[in-house]
Amino acid sequence: MFRLIDETSVDTLKLSIEGREYEVPVGISVAAAVLLCGFDKVRNTPVTDSPRLPYCMMGICFDCLMIIDGVPNQQACQLEVRENMTIEVQQGAAELLQER
């Protein structure tokens, strides 16, 4: 759905989305990374189980809630990608965190 204007001369890092490893530019948001890697959803809604992708990209709409490094309900558009980050699609309402 989205691509980089210029694929050359970009510093990258490695992270995992839904268990697969991807290389993405340093400094972008998790939501941007998920769009760049071509995912068709970031979560399924709690009420009707419908797929959603990021909508506003500025922290207002909360449509991009994902499970990031094991923590659910994270706003993917407000978090920057980090090396070895684990990103998962959130299914329905967030589950309680187990003791970490």
Next chain:
Amino acid sequence: MKNHYQLLVIGAGPAGLAAAADASRLGLDVALVDEQKAPGGQIYRNVGSAREGVRTYLGKDYLRGKPLVEEFLQSGAIYINNASVWYLDERLETGLLIDGASHFITADRLILATGAQERPMPLPGWQLPGVMTAGAGQILLKSAAMIPNGRVILAGSGPLLLLIAWQYLRAGVKIDAIIDTTPWSSLPGALPYLPRALPAFDYLLKGLSFMLAIKKAGIPVYKAVVDLRAEGHESLESVSFTTGRGKGNERTKISIEAETLLLHQGVIPNLRLPLAAGCEVEWDAQQQSWKTPKDIWGQSSVDRVLVAGDCAGIVGARAGELQGRLCALQSAHQLQKIDLEQRDRVATRIKHSLKKHLSIRPFLDTLYPPARAYQLPEDETLVCRCEEVNAGQIRQAARMGCVGPNQVKAFTRCGMGPCQGCLCGSTVSALVADETGASMEQVGYFRVRPPFKPITLGELANT
């Protein structure tokens, strides 16, 4: 980071940056809190690390943010970035969430510069993956140098839609269609405001140059469109609409395949923090939005709270910056750093310039009114994206006797999700007003309650 400052500024867009920089130079002990990692807000997002090359597609107005960011960084004001404001109360205690830990800050004065958000545009299918706001497209361009891949359509109304079309063209995006929902009737209504807008003729020239570039690029533009729909099953597949009346007074139904649809129908003040601080808000019929009333110095209805920029009523980046400077002068005066004479002397030029930048607003507001169809959507259209409540359910609640959005929330869960009504609030108030025959003032707006951001008990305890 201390737990008390003389002045706390929230929001690092043009208004907040200018307010913090000036107040710090005037001798106040200032901190500026912002959710992003770098100063600039949405309009100048990422401008500090922008390379000269981006000028070709973001334009020179964007780079105007660079000296402002520099000015702020050198002013001595404390910069608290990556900080979400999850709590604010009428005693002006501010709760921040920074890297998994919670902090509380108090201040003698608070300047709220929380900017704007896009006006929600509820239409059938707007929740489908592939539909985003035009602002979201622009943020991807500014912060990640990303552009749509595949068929893309821009739809709605307003200057930002033209700007992003121009920026996309410069960045090499092939736009498949621009669907303009501005009604034909708005132009005659706006023309009387044109003479008053002439001091800001550079805004008008800019708009014309965008239109010219769009025409030159040969992008299909559909005008005065109605019945806009996003269609698809698991994601966006096509966009359908009915064109405005052509020469023979005919309307045509059209459907265009698309993977990305970017929607826009103007911006509205981001009122969450002004409401949380207890500021009065009022309905602005011309801008068709709620705003935070203030005096020329930015003084809100709450004693120690000042408001600057778009959160007090849409004024744009340049005027917002000037309002921030006036807030800084007033705060410095109130906290006895400058006397009345000095405040007024410095303010004279700022006020003069502010007047010029505000002169374009009545023209723009009346030229690009939000279409009624996307303020009062049809029954099946989703209004609350979080709790998935449609317009029919809200009308039903109003008919059952809900007189305002807070009752509708209790009956339907509309506005009860994590966005706390940011994406449905204006629609809910409009639907209730329309259904009950009451005015927007009588219907009112959602109450806001902390936490404004999802925060775990662990984060809350981690101070």
